Amino acid sequence: xxxxxxxxxxxxxxxxxxQKGLLWILExxxxxxxxxxxxxxxxxxxxxxELVLMxxxxxxxxxxxxxxxxxxxxxxxxxxxxNAYMLGMLASEIxxxxxxxxxxxxxxKRRMTTMGFCxxxxxxxxxxxMAAGFACFSLAVLLSxxxxxxxxxxxxxxxVAPVKIIGIFLLFLIGFMxxxxxxxxxxxxxxxxxxxxxxxxYAAIVANALIFAALHLLNSGISILAFVNLFLxxxxxxxxxxxxxxxxGIAAFHSxxxxxxxxxxxxxxxxxxxxxSILTATTMEGRELxxxxxxxxxxxxxxxxxxxVGTCMLYFWKSKxxxxxx
Numbered sequence: 021x022x023x024x025x026x027x028x029x030x031x032x033x034x035x036x037x038x039q040k041g042l043l044w045i046l047e048x049x050x051x052x053x054x055x056x057x058x059x060x061x062x063x064x065x066x067x068x069x070e071l072v073l074m075x076x077x078x079x080x081x082x083x084x085x086x087x088x089x090x091x092x093x094x095x096x097x098x099x100x101x102x103n104a105y106m107l108g109m110l111a112s113e114i115x116x117x118x119x120x121x122x123x124x125x126x127x128x129k130r131r132m133t134t135m136g137f138c139x140x141x142x143x144x145x146x147x148x149x150m151a152a153g154f155a156c157f158s159l160a161v162l163l164s165x166x167x168x169x170x171x172x173x174x175x176x177x178x179x180v181a182p183v184k185i186i187g188i189f190l191l192f193l194i195g196f197m198x199x200x201x202x203x204x205x206x207x208x209x210x211x212x213x214x215x216x217x218x219x220x221x222y223a224a225i226v227a228n229a230l231i232f233a234a235l236h237l238l239n240s241g242i243s244i245l246a247f248v249n250l251f252l253x254x255x256x257x258x259x260x261x262x263x264x265x266x267x268x269g270i271a272a273f274h275s276x277x278x279x280x281x282x283x284x285x286x287x288x289x290x291x292x293x294x295x296x297s298i299l300t301a302t303t304m305e306g307r308e309l310x311x312x313x314x315x316x317x318x319x320x321x322x323x324x325x326x327x328x329v330g331t332c333m334l335y336f337w338k339s340k341x342x343x344x345x346x
Contacts, residue, residue: 026221029262032213035134041218044227051211051231054123058116058206065115069108073099103188103295110195113202120206128214135209136267145264149272156326157277161285161301163322169310170317175286175300188296192283193275200275201267207232207254208261208270221262229254240291241314249318250290252327259334281316288316 028036041047074080077099083091099105124130164170178185207228216224232254233247260270281287282294287301291314303311312319 031134032216036217038129058119061115062112065112107195110199116202120210138266142268145268146272149269150276153273153276160322160326167310169307171302189283196275196279201271204271209267225258246315246319249323256327256331291315
């Protein structure tokens, strides 16, 4: 008899008791529907934010009054890359969390604990996840710097206005806390658990990791290695979620992983460039395998190494209860 990669965790068993799992193709189609509804809702939430940013921008209004289409488009692009727009976009993903949780609770009849929302040690798990996220991404940065892929220095903006940059950093911390949780809720808390109700856990890990990577296919600068690393991150996140038995830790890890890329190290976040950071990272030409090129460090070999090693460590990690059984 074949054994699963992991024994089905308690959250999967409880979800299966509430409602049986569906065929894999139906699970994927339902996921696509939930994802599309969530994104449409996010766009609706973002609309008033976009309108406020546009119609409080004097240059934008002047360009419209002058019927200067080229200037209108240029200023609109500037607004879309501004901190205010980015923060609004990150914060608006709270609606995705709400919709996915409602879907699981009302239609799949699942308790929130089956999505990893466990009360026990929630704050402790979140803090551990934050520390792990910072440490793991920093290790990838260190590997890239040592191998000549990146050069780091204090950013000019931080030298001039450190208080302002720290303030922006804290605002983005809140924004990425929402964004990281949203992606973990839909990919791990919802889809992976739903898929594992009927299929082996390893199949659910692979399926959700592939979907997670596919969601980033339209990002700027995407490459084959970047896609592979996104898949590996999905695997890592799935194993973390299962091993720790809650969503708090991996949501914190994911949030801080994204935060420190752009707002601490000044590196592109999955192809997205942020304007203000504490450090500035310069990519060395011809060393794209070591720095990720246009996609950012997530498209590099150092991140591959960190994710593979991290996943292996989690896989062979044993809890206190497991050690006591030996």
